[in-house]
Amino acid sequence: LAKTTQPISMDSYEGQEVNITCSHNNIATNDYITWYQQFPSQGPRFIIQGYKTKVTNEVASLFIPADRKSSTLSLPRVSLSDTAVYYCLVGDVGRALTFGSGTRLQVQP
Amino acid sequence: DGGITQSPKYLFRKEGQNVTLSCEQNLNHDAMYWYRQDPGQGLRLIYYSQIVNDFQKGDIAEGYSVSREKKESFPLTVTSAQKNPTAFYLCASSIDLGSGRRIGYTFGSGTRLTVV
Numbered sequence: 001l002a003k004t005t006q007p008i009s010m011d012s013y014e015g016q017e018v019n020i021t022c023s024h025n026n027i028a029t030n031d032y033i034t035w036y037q038q039f040p041s042q043g044p045r046f047i048i049q050g051y052k053t054k055v056t057n058e059v060a061s062l063f064i065p066a067d068r069k070s071s072t073l074s075l076p077r078v079s080l081s082d083t084a085v086y087y088c089l090v091g092d093v094g095r096a097l098t099f100g101s102g103t104r105l106q107v108q109p
Numbered sequence: 110d111g112g113i114t115q116s117p118k119y120l121f122r123k124e125g126q127n128v129t130l131s132c133e134q135n136l137n138h139d140a141m142y143w144y145r146q147d148p149g150q151g152l153r154l155i156y157y158s159q160i161v162n163d164f165q166k167g168d169i170a171e172g173y174s175v176s177r178e179k180k181e182s183f184p185l186t187v188t189s190a191q192k193n194p195t196a197f198y199l200c201a202s203s204i205d206l207g208s209g210r211r212i213g214y215t216f217g218s219g220t221r222l223t224v225v
Contacts, residue, residue, distance in 0.1 A: 034213050036213075036214070041197070041219065041221070042218060042219065043113075043199050043201070043217055043218055043219055044152070044199075044214070044216050046213040046215070048215065049213055050122025075215070087151065087152075095165070096140075096142055096154050096157040096165075096167060097214065098154065098168075099144070099151040099152035099154075100151050101150060101151040102151055
């Protein structure tokens with residue numbers, strides 16, 4: 001299974017763009033990259049998923065370089081409500097995803 | 110609305126007692142999963158099931174058991190063999206969109222189990 005490495009924590013201020021990078025050096029050809037957000041005492045929530053290049057939805061963008069050994073979740077103009085833990089997961093059909101410890105994002109006013 | 114329902118939200122277990130956590134989904138998802146989360150930690154996989162009547166152990170299956178008799182249901186039993194069961198338990202499901210891509214997990218709201 002592809003192992004992921006993320007920063008343990010990050011701090012930001014409201015209105016700033018936040019970029020969280022995840023390393024996954026041994027990603028397999030069939031693996032997709034998925035990011036989740038988790039608030040305390042809640043289940044993680046799907047944010048975005050991609051395979052290569054760039055994916056954008058209404059809440060975030062995901063940048064994946066050509067070698068796919070890393071990915072960057074970009075949150076534009078964060079607010080206090082974006083304070084949460086963010087998980088990067090790598091996997092494909094037929095395998096359960098492995099969650100690491102995630103990145104704790106703290107947004108300050 | 111479609112989703113995953115976990116019950117109960119809070120559960121207290123006495124030493125040596127088995128307890129069962131319920132997980133039901135009406136999303137018509139094929140696969141279901143159980144994760145355990147300890148304070149300040151990430152999620153660890155207990156068991157998962159990709160089809161009815163079939164399931165596989167995850168990273169920390171010891172002291173737990175599951176069944177998958179129906180597509181909609183994937184109950185988790187925490188047995189007395191689990192020596193440190195106090196944790197937050199999360200159930201999830203996913204569906205294969207085809208072309209080798211899963212849509213991603215949908216999680217329930219969790220059950221917080223405490224041993225008293």
